Structures are given as structure tokens and as C-alpha cells.
Amino acid sequence: MSRQEITSEIQKILSNLSDDHLQAVLAYLKQAQMIDDSKLLISKNLGKILKEDAELLKRLAQ
Numbered sequence: 001m002s003r004q005e006i007t008s009e010i011q012k013i014l015s016n017l018s019d020d021h022l023q024a025v026l027a028y029l030k031q032a033q034m035i036d037d038s039k040l041l042i043s044k045n046l047g048k049i050l051k052e053d054a055e056l057l058k059r060l061a062q
Contacts (some may be wrong), residue, residue, distance in 0.1 A: 001009075025026065035043075050057065 014022065014025065032040075
């Protein structure tokens with residue numbers, strides 16, 4: 001997806017959010033802006049692993 005397409009999709013979502021949700025999104029974006037690239041990559045990879053191995057993690061937790 002191009003930057004313009006991503007911006008457009010984000011704008012569509014934002015236009016449907018309540019004021020409270022917009023405040024939460026703004027706070028999240030401010031935090032995300034301060035994260036350096038290496039931490040962002042680690043976070044994305046961890047999220048991917050957790051998503052892909054959700055069933056395994058459930059079995060291990062039992």
C-alpha cells in the first residue's frame with residue numbers, strides 16, 4: 001500500500017470515531033511516534049509470532 005492509500009484508509013476510520021476514541025488514538029500515535037525502529041520491529045515480530053502460534057500457546061498454558 002502506498003503512503004497515500006494508507007493515509008486515506010486511516011482518514012476513513014478516523015471520521016467514524018467518537019471524540020473519546022479520537023483522544024485514545026491521538027495518545028497512542030504520540031507514543032508510537034517516540035518508539036525507535038528497532039523496538040517497533042521487535043514488537044511487530046512478537047505480534048506475528050503470537051498470532052501464528054496462538055493455538056500452541058493455549059495448549060502450553062493448560
